[in-house]
Amino acid sequence: MSDNLPPLLPCPFCGNKANIAMANEKHDHSGGYFIACPACDASTGLRYAMGDDPRPLLVEQWNRRAAIEADRVSRDVPAEWFALLAEARQYVYDEEGYCIEPDLACAIEDVDAMLSAAPQPQPVQAQPSGWQPISTAPDDMTEPVMVFWIDSDGAPMREFDYKEDGCWMGWHEHAEHVHVIGGHGVSYTPPYTHWMPLPSPPAEQAQKEE
Structure with missing residues (x-):
């Protein structure tokens, strides 16, 4: 009998690899x-x-x-x-x-x-925390986030906004309103430089809302 046999895999019951x-x-x-x-x-x-x-x-x-x-x-x-x-x-x-x-x-x-053929479990992606570069913001959001920028006077600005199909909806509506009333100097491209996801609501408040 030939001894040219494939190597044995680890034990399927305990995972042992030695001396099988x-x-x-x-x-x-x-x-x-x-x-x-x-x-x-x-x-x-x-x-x-x-x-x-x-x-x-x-x-x-x-x-x-x-x-x-x-x-x-x-x-x-x-x-x-x-x-x-x-x-x-x-x-x-x-x-x-x-x-x-x-x-x-x-x-x-x-x-x-x-x-x-059972589907592989999908890894859970960690939720980003703290300020993130605006370029990393997802194109579609299920809830608002906080955004940050420095205005023309050098003042730090914070606001809530959300993206839909790649568009920051809050800023877009603001720019649209300015143009409708005849204003100038507001671009449809927001000046945001950073964004940050909002924290989960307090447990007690969440229970009251339920």
């Missing part, structure tokens, strides 16, 4: 082969040499389960779902490794595929 190995139940290698984790005693079932080397199939079985577990963790799929599939697989193959329940095997693979 394939062994034979008998010292003379006449028995069934299995893969075991020394940290948690998890192991595959026995597979026997029935004309073909059973070890590549064992490695594939172990690594597939390890890859599925790693994918489950990354997608935050409940471990109980995969535990049920692992239990069901025990009834698919006989001791020699032959599939005796093809319909069940197909059903298990279909469920595996659906679980593997």
